Amino acid sequence: MERFVVISGCSGGGKSTLLAELGRRGHAIVEEPGRRIVRQELEEGGLALPWKDEQAFAHRAMTMALEDRAAATALNGWVFFDRGLVDAAAFLQHLTNEPVLAALAQAHRYCQTVFLTPPWPEIYANDPERRHGMEAAEAEYSRLLEAYPPLGYKVSILPKVSVSERANFIERALSEAKESHSSQH
Template sequence: MSDRFVLLSGCSGGGKSALLEELARRGHAVVEEPGRRIVQEELAAGGSALPWLDLAAFARRAVAVALADRRRMADRPGPVFFDRGLIDAASALEASGGEPVVAALAAAHRYNRKVFLTPPWPEIYAGDAQRRHGFDAALAEYARLETTYAMLGYETVVLPKVPVSQRADFLLARLAE
């Protein structure tokens, strides 16, 4: 299963969601970012498991959602592309002062050995109702994730800063190597 599960990670606001939409348009199975779904649910319900209110609670929910996403996609044939996933959530939980779970979860739930990172791209970065942190926080997150994936033995592939269709072509070509 792990070879079929492909992670898109990297800098917040770096174009992961647009790339995921392009991959879906091309007929690939995709899983939207757990964090964005959680923020939408929490805002709608007046909840507090939000990264700017209670990062640890938010990250714990993101871990649970990411695990559920993996289970939901287990029988799906072919590659499945995840906008973030379990390792990003576990890394956020540790960074928030929560439980040290990255190594254990990553060992039990592997993804494809190639992880595709969207680099910091200030020209396209934009905050919104669900992304309230600034670009400096996005840069810190990127550095943390880059270190985490290397520590876990993943090969990180930095996506080029090109139009989304070319990014998808690049990703699919590198995945096929």
């Protein structure tokens, strides 16, 4: 769905801050499944945590991403997702070598342009929900950089600029893509 926009990339690269800014600008936003799962599992003493049971975590993230996508159909305008189904499926495929990515990703499309936050060590910080280090975050980023293009997505790397400038960059890119698409029809 062309109005469902994924913001993905490196952990600690500024995705959540950027989504908060887009939300302040009146856009619908969907919080990252992984953070919600970690909070819930920590509160309930669960094991579906990336540092305890990665596969259970990845399966939960895929389920939540599908639920988020279905719920977002009721929203109007651009809907910005902090990660999405491709991220969860790419992680599960990395863990298990099960070819889940292509089939799921083709059945549940997002906007063709996916915005990725690159590794940005200067702003990277651990917190209770992000316990892995920069090296793991960079490996994750590399996997995502490789996962999206074969699925027909155009990857746009976000510049390392202020959150406001990043939001402007995304809004401008989406507006230009919409105008370009309209003029072709």
